Amino acid sequence: MIKLVIPISKLFNNPETVKKISVLCDCFECRHDSVDISTGQQDIFHSEIQLVHPLRNDEILFLKKISEKKNLKLISFHAATNCDNPVLKSGMFYSGGRDYSYLQLLDNAKRNIRLIRAIFGLDVLIAVENNNYYPTEAYRYVAEPDFLSRLVRENGIWFVYDIAHGMITAYNKRIDYSQYRSRLPMGRLVQIHLSGWGLKRKALAFDKHSVPTNREMLEFMDLLQFLSVKYVTVEYYRNVQRLLKIMGRIREII
Numbered sequence: 001m002i003k004l005v006i007p008i009s010k011l012f013n014n015p016e017t018v019k020k021i022s023v024l025c026d027c028f029e030c031r032h033d034s035v036d037i038s039t040g041q042q043d044i045f046h047s048e049i050q051l052v053h054p055l056r057n058d059e060i061l062f063l064k065k066i067s068e069k070k071n072l073k074l075i076s077f078h079a080a081t082n083c084d085n086p087v088l089k090s091g092m093f094y095s096g097g098r099d100y101s102y103l104q105l106l107d108n109a110k111r112n113i114r115l116i117r118a119i120f121g122l123d124v125l126i127a128v129e130n131n132n133y134y135p136t137e138a139y140r141y142v143a144e145p146d147f148l149s150r151l152v153r154e155n156g157i158w159f160v161y162d163i164a165h166g167m168i169t170a171y172n173k174r175i176d177y178s179q180y181r182s183r184l185p186m187g188r189l190v191q192i193h194l195s196g197w198g199l200k201r202k203a204l205a206f207d208k209h210s211v212p213t214n215r216e217m218l219e220f221m222d223l224l225q226f227l228s229v230k231y232v233t234v235e236y237y238r239n240v241q242r243l244l245k246i247m248g249r250i251r252e253i254i
Contacts, residue, residue, distance in 0.1 A: 002224070002254045003027055004247060005044060005191075005233040008034035017240050024247040027071075029233055035066065043073040044191070044231065046160075051077035051128050052105040052142065052151070053084045055112050060119075067120050074190065074231070075120060076127040076160045079105075079151065081138040091206060093138040102141050106151060113155045127158035127190055132168035132207055143169050145183035152185040158228075159185045162193035162235075163219050164207055171205035189226045194250070195235040209235050211242055221253060 003026035012018050018039060027043040045066050049059050066075065080086075082105060085097025100108065109128075116126055128151060133143035141147050152159050161184065170177035194217075196210035212220070223229065232250060236243050 002229055003043065003231050004250055004254065005029045005231045006243075006247070007031055007046070007233060007235065007237075008037050008039060008042075009237045011237060011240060011243070012037070012039060014240075020240065020244060021247070024244065024251055030066075030069070041071050042069055043071060044233070045069065045072060045075045046129075046233075047075060047077050049077055050080055050084075051112055052079045052082075052100070052109045054108050055115060060115070063116065063119050067124075072120070072124055074125045074127060074158070075116070076129055076191065078131060079109075079128050079142045079148065080131045082140045082142055083138055086138045092134040092136055095137045099137075099140075102147065105141060105147075106154070109151055110155060113157060125158050125190060126155075127160045128152065129160040129162055129193070130165050130169070130184065132162075132165040132205075133172050134204070134206075135172060143173075145180055149183065149185040152188050157188070158190035159188045160191040160193060161186070161189055161223065162195075163212075163216050163223075164193070164195050164197040164209075164235075167216075167219075168197050168205040168207060171199075186223075186226050187228070189223065189228050191231040191233060192220060192223055192229060193233050193235050194220050194246075209237060211236060211246065217249070220250075224254070 006025045007029040027041045029044040030042045031046050032048050081093050083095050083097050083099045086093035087096040133139050170180045194212050196212045198208040
């Protein structure tokens with residue numbers, strides 16, 4: 001059974017909202033800014049830690065804290081940049097700090113995954129999410145489907161596919177979306193992130209976390225062909241009634 005998941009966000013500040021969301025969702029997804037909240041069953045922790053960079057001591061301590069959460073089934077990570085101290089400008093990362101090579105990123109991930117498994121045990125699945133691509137040097141390698149496939153395959157981990165990130169990457173790289181998707185590790189797809197994206201002056205696609213359009217919904221339904229999918233997470237945080245409407249539609253589908 002595929003579970004409908006909602007991230008714990010600012011919408012959870014209202015107890016009545018939490019009740020309405022709880023009726024339609026199966027579990028919650030905890031994130032860094034909600035780590036101390038114990039609301040409901042939290043099957044998933046979605047971490048901002050980069051799986052492809054060496055883990056710092058403070059990150060290791062943080063992961064040990066997360067491992068104490070009950071009912072945790074999946075922890076997912078980012079592979080957002082090839083550099084360890086990226087500079088954020090206008091919503092895009094630019095190179096900063098040390099740049100890692102293709103093989104160094106994979107080696108970092110291999111060591112990290114061994115450590116993460118030691119912390120969480122074998123019952124908690126480990127996954128990596130595809131990041132969106134923007135045209136700066138900071139995104140070298142990490143947004144490439146072949147890199148992500150190798151990362152997943154060589155370490156026996158799982159894949160989180162963010163539909164908006166995939167469409168943004170294809171648009172910004174000026175490549176065919178279906179060919180891009182076909183090279184991703186969909187045989188290990190465990191979770192889908194669903195939201196809408198947008199354009200800046202038609203030149204650059206960017207992540208809006210808006211209401212998913214029919215295109216994103218159709219793509220979501222097509223991804224259900226992959227039988228390894230266990231979770232779908234709605235990444236929309238603006239309007240409760242719109243969120244509930246999206247959840248109702250997904251509930252009908254799954």
